Amino acid sequence: MDTNKLIKTRGLVIFQNRYKESSKIVNILTRDRGKINVFVSGAMLPTRGLMLVTEKFVESDFTLRLNKNSYYIEKAKIIDSNLSLGQDPKRVIIGDLICEIVDLTMLENQVDSTVYDLVIKTFKYLQDFSLDPDLINLAFMIKYISHIGFRPRLELCSSCETRNFSNIYFSNESGGIVCDNCLNNFDDCVKLNKSTYEALIKLLFSKYEDFYSFDFDEKTMKDLHRLIYGYLTYNIEIDGLKSQIRYDKFFGI
Structure with missing residues (x-):
């Protein structure tokens, strides 16, 4: 698997779990990468701008960083919040x-x-x-x-x-x-x-x-x-x- 590169994909958050005080672990169902597990450092911090895009049911266009078989969110744009x-x-x-x-x-x-x-x-x-x-x-x-x-x-x-x-x-x-x-x-x-x-x-x-x-x-x-x-x-x-x-x-x- 390619590592240490940026990947763009569209996905829907199907699972979220708080990690410590401000981070999350989420599972995202993507169209071209399947289900991926993503660690989101500081997801609950307003300054990171990742609070809503890591909520369950939210579909977004993601830019992910793949490093040593792990995915991290660099940025995301909401397509449908399903709110x-x-x-x-x-x-x-x-x-x-x-x-x-x-x-x-x-x-x-x-x-x-x-x-x-x-x-x-x-x-x-x-x-x-x-x-x-x-x-x-x-x-x-x-x-x-x-x-x-x-x-x-x-x-x-x-x-x-x-x-x-x-x-x-x-x-x-x-x-x-x-x-x-x-x-x-x-x-x-x-x-x-x-x-x-x-x-x-x-x-x-x-x-x-x-x-x-x-x-x-x-x-x-x-x-x-x-x-x-x-x-x-x-x-x-x-x-x-x-x-x-x-x-x-x-x-x-």
Whole structure:
């Protein structure tokens, strides 16, 4: 890796942690360098001008110094502070959840511009107060887990590949929907009603731009959350996410 040189990159802060009195350690998801860990000396000092650019959710154009495999911020220009999320506690926690998922699953220096673009677009629509934030949250989880290699099979039985269904079940173990004939092959099958199944397909394959016309009832939303969150945590092999625990505590599912 090149050392002792200046690098320009665009990135979003997905993790921050205070270090001693005035410094921070932050993880930044960048478009062309992947996730990088950055030590920011004096981040909390007004004279350094790095207080806001090192806050979680803030997207900036960074000039970084790379020295002995470590990154340091030389300067930064804010592109989008995403400050409007602060008007709604639910949107803040969902933003935390998105960042936590990415931070836990992306390796350092793993470049994936599609993930970066998805995260940035998700934050854009999360700030649109005419859209249900829970809908954006569910869509991000299913789109993200699909992109990193765990796209659920929804068009045919994930076990026998039939397209003929009397009833539709979903299994984390099988990686998608399951038919009646294969039901006993898996221990975790959950029966899906038609509205939940159709909503799941919409979330996976529709663009955020299409979400303004979506209107899922409360039961469908709860069913989708249990299914998608369960599928995500199963595949990334995590028992539970801290941000989701906070969400359940304040808003419940």
